[in-house]
Amino acid sequence: MGKLKLAYRSIFLMLALVLSIPMLVSAIEIKFTASGPKQIGNGEQFQITYTLNTNGSGLISPSFPDFDLLGGPSQSTNMSIVNGAMSQSVSFTYYLRAKKEGAFTIKPAKIKVNGVEIESNSLNITVTKADPAYRDWE
Helix, strand or coil: CHHHHHHHHHHHHHHHHHHHHHHHHHCCCCCEEEECCCEEECCCEEEEEEEECCCCEEEECCCCCCEEEEEEEEEEEEEEEECCEEEEEEEEEEEEEECCCEEEEECCCEEEECCEEEECCCEEEEEECCCCCCCCCC
């Protein structure tokens, strides 16, 4: 009888552990952020990077109608283990060039995490008159 009770207790503990894993995973705050310059000169090249702090799939980037798309997305992955805690992120970088002066908003990108679509923040960029010292070497 004692062995049966121990077996039930072991099964209960294993079941409790398995059922708690999704709660632990969902407790991770998912962050999907866009970053880039706030101000650039007309004709200057710059980067917009979208960073996700977990795995995701199906990136949907916004259109960049006020900028020339020079390249991207380039994808990079970062994984680190500090004091036994693992963290990871994935970044998508676009290379753009300003076409004209003005204030512009780059809309959010979208990505799926565990089947749920999430959005990044939008970016506001001001394009000023070109710096005469800047030369486009293309």
